[in-house]
Amino acid sequence: MSELLTEVPAQSAKPAIFFDGVSSRRRQVTLTLGDALEIAEDGEAPVRWAYADIRRADSPAGVLRLASTSAPPLARLEVRDAALAADLTARCLRLDERQTTRRGVARIVGWSVAAAVSIVCVVLFGVPLAADRLAPLVPKPIERRIGDASEVQVKTIFGRSACEDPAGKAAFTKLVNRLRDAAGLDDDSMTAGVLPSSVPNAFALPGGKVFVLKGLLDKAESPDELAGILAHELGHLKHHDNMRGLIYNGGTSFLIGLLFGDVTGSSAVIFASRSVVEASYSREAETGADTFAIDVMHALGRSPKPAAELMFRITGKEGGSGLMTILASHPLTEDRLARMTKEDRPASGPPLLTDKEWRALKAICGSGKV
Amino acid sequence: MNDMQWAPTGSEPIPPPLPPMRVDFTGSRPEFRKLVTRGAMLELVTFGFYRFWLVTDIRRHLWTNTAIDGDAAEYTGRGKELLVGFLFALAILVPIYLAYFLVGIEFERWQGFASAPLFIAFYAFGQFAIFRARRYRLTRTAWRGVRFWMDGSGWAYSFRAMLWGLLVFLTLGLALPWREAALERYKMQHTHYGDLTGDFEGDGWTFFKRGWWLWLLSPIVLVIFPLAPFFYAEFKAREWRWWLDGIRIGGVSLSSRLPHDAFYGLYWKVIGWWLLLSMAFAAYLGGATMLVVTLSGVPVEEVFGPDNAAKSIPMLVMMVIGYFALALAVNIIMRVYLQRDLWAKVLENVEVHNIAAAADVRGSGELAGALGEGFADGLDVAGF
Numbered sequence: 001m002s003e004l005l006t007e008v009p010a011q012s013a014k015p016a017i018f019f020d021g022v023s024s025r026r027r028q029v030t031l032t033l034g035d036a037l038e039i040a041e042d043g044e045a046p047v048r049w050a051y052a053d054i055r056r057a058d059s060p061a062g063v064l065r066l067a068s069t070s071a072p073p074l075a076r077l078e079v080r081d082a083a084l085a086a087d088l089t090a091r092c093l094r095l096d097e098r099q100t101t102r103r104g105v106a107r108i109v110g111w112s113v114a115a116a117v118s119i120v121c122v123v124l125f126g127v128p129l130a131a132d133r134l135a136p137l138v139p140k141p142i143e144r145r146i147g148d149a150s151e152v153q154v155k156t157i158f159g160r161s162a163c164e165d166p167a168g169k170a171a172f173t174k175l176v177n178r179l180r181d182a183a184g185l186d187d188d189s190m191t192a193g194v195l196p197s198s199v200p201n202a203f204a205l206p207g208g209k210v211f212v213l214k215g216l217l218d219k220a221e222s223p224d225e226l227a228g229i230l231a232h233e234l235g236h237l238k239h240h241d242n243m244r245g246l247i248y249n250g251g252t253s254f255l256i257g258l259l260f261g262d263v264t265g266s267s268a269v270i271f272a273s274r275s276v277v278e279a280s281y282s283r284e285a286e287t288g289a290d291t292f293a294i295d296v297m298h299a300l301g302r303s304p305k306p307a308a309e310l311m312f313r314i315t316g317k318e319g320g321s322g323l324m325t326i327l328a329s330h331p332l333t334e335d336r337l338a339r340m341t342k343e344d345r346p347a348s349g350p351p352l353l354t355d356k357e358w359r360a361l362k363a364i365c366g367s368g369k370v
Numbered sequence: 371m372n373d374m375q376w377a378p379t380g381s382e383p384i385p386p387p388l389p390p391m392r393v394d395f396t397g398s399r400p401e402f403r404k405l406v407t408r409g410a411m412l413e414l415v416t417f418g419f420y421r422f423w424l425v426t427d428i429r430r431h432l433w434t435n436t437a438i439d440g441d442a443a444e445y446t447g448r449g450k451e452l453l454v455g456f457l458f459a460l461a462i463l464v465p466i467y468l469a470y471f472l473v474g475i476e477f478e479r480w481q482g483f484a485s486a487p488l489f490i491a492f493y494a495f496g497q498f499a500i501f502r503a504r505r506y507r508l509t510r511t512a513w514r515g516v517r518f519w520m521d522g523s524g525w526a527y528s529f530r531a532m533l534w535g536l537l538v539f540l541t542l543g544l545a546l547p548w549r550e551a552a553l554e555r556y557k558m559q560h561t562h563y564g565d566l567t568g569d570f571e572g573d574g575w576t577f578f579k580r581g582w583w584l585w586l587l588s589p590i591v592l593v594i595f596p597l598a599p600f601f602y603a604e605f606k607a608r609e610w611r612w613w614l615d616g617i618r619i620g621g622v623s624l625s626s627r628l629p630h631d632a633f634y635g636l637y638w639k640v641i642g643w644w645l646l647l648s649m650a651f652a653a654y655l656g657g658a659t660m661l662v663v664t665l666s667g668v669p670v671e672e673v674f675g676p677d678n679a680a681k682s683i684p685m686l687v688m689m690v691i692g693y694f695a696l697a698l699a700v701n702i703i704m705r706v707y708l709q710r711d712l713w714a715k716v717l718e719n720v721e722v723h724n725i726a727a728a729a730d731v732r733g734s735g736e737l738a739g740a741l742g743e744g745f746a747d748g749l750d751v752a753g754f
Binding site: 017019020021022023024025026057058059060061063065072073074075076078100105108109111112113115116145146149250254 | 423731
């Protein structure tokens, strides 16, 4: 008896709106809450939804919108009556199974942090290791191709063709060859040249290319000064620093970009973190090349100190703010000067160039100003 | 007179056409603000990975609170789909980036900086991504138990976008209205709601007539900078209105009464907040410096001074914290004003005509994958 009494109000028909997921027709239906939910439209066979299959769908405030896992995926039942909605909510035990819970969010956070930690570890340890191991293994032809490409770029920026004065060229070749022999570089494809640009700089490119800009030559006061700088660049070649840098930079920018995605303003974060990480890496490479230059100069019986003096003359005292120290890609010139001064030894070998050769080298781009 | 008998029994007298109908947006602003605040914080904590779920939640909020003819729409996409799409897109983009690098080297060998035009290939890919991302969003949009869907080809779209883009470039932007009309036509003609097919009836000439003077006056903006938000707001309002006026789906059509100055307030509010935040950030930095100086007893010159990186670390940490707080606040403001408020403003002025044509539409169309959204994310061309 009592069972019947409780069933009666539950079984009375209640109005709702139903979309069957097959057509967009808005159906006025009546609901019967028996052992399953019965959705009946006038003159049509009722649809039955088992309570365990019913899930909540997104809805505006004041509407309970339901879907069923056994119905067409977009079939929706909309209940606007608050009492009926409460009744239904109480019966459907797995109603909120699809909603994102606190635990779901915690899981997202946990996995993201794990992913971030792993990316940071790869950036700090994995990529440098890969770069160090892979760089010497890059086949010579590929390295040379990359070098050719960058040479074309460099020449576009710093002047079309290298300086060709015969006497100067002979002196330059002599200097480079002596350094190369002392450095033990067996790369027979190595080329070196002076480019007519007033920027005081020198650089090494992949595939054994060393370029000195005329600006540096003008500032140099002795062969030893220039030789130290050249030895530094040969150090980069010996250590495959270009290829290492390429692999390293490509890898880190990709990974850091992946990490930060598109949090608004993230490009600043990406740029900053890349700069810090890459600068520390390249400072290491520069220090390595300095060590190499010191060894080469000692092997030739010359002092490495003049090269540092030349650098100091060009850059001046560099120490900026603490931030700039962290971001600098080169060790500070004053630190390098201090280091090279410590390694200063009286000359025990013959001069690298005669006075005449040195004068010829200084005039390699012709006497005219650039 | 016997003809009457031949009338099919189901046919009813044609009802008088319904008056145009408003679109209701019932989303609560505080709720949305709470949603994006929480989302922005989670984005910070998860290093940005939460963006897939946040963008999904934003769309769910906007879609469910938009009701046409009394029935609210629904967004059925999920964050996980976007994450998977992004990972797949990454797997495809990485080799492409590598190939780009190698081809670039060959070009550079031949001529310095000859590889610069290669970025055009990425632009084309971005257009493809835009089309496919739209397809994903549309197939996750349901109304009355029937979903929207799209056919057409992303590459065909990209090809059109490139050609029109070239024309816009050559005409210094004058061809822009025609480009938009053509591209929108392609998108809408391949858009479907169930078995209804969309169309776009806006034409470039109409848009041109509404906005040509903006194009003509645009050099002024370069001189008088504070005018820029007005110009942009004018342009956007005109663009939205023209776009909405042109939309057709089956027999249903839209029209918009969006006033030309509808967005002035929005943009100025964003700028105002931005200024306020910048000042707060500057004040914070000043305060932080003072704090570091008084607490550590290191004079100011040394906090920013050379060769004591260790001493400037507390300052660095303070700056990073401040930066993240700023990014968070900007994030929230952009989403509240430029997504939610803009959405509400646009919908407020839309009218739907002949909605009865969509009263009994058969559902069709398949769900599209989220790969397109992944590409759009990877290439930074993502939309709403």
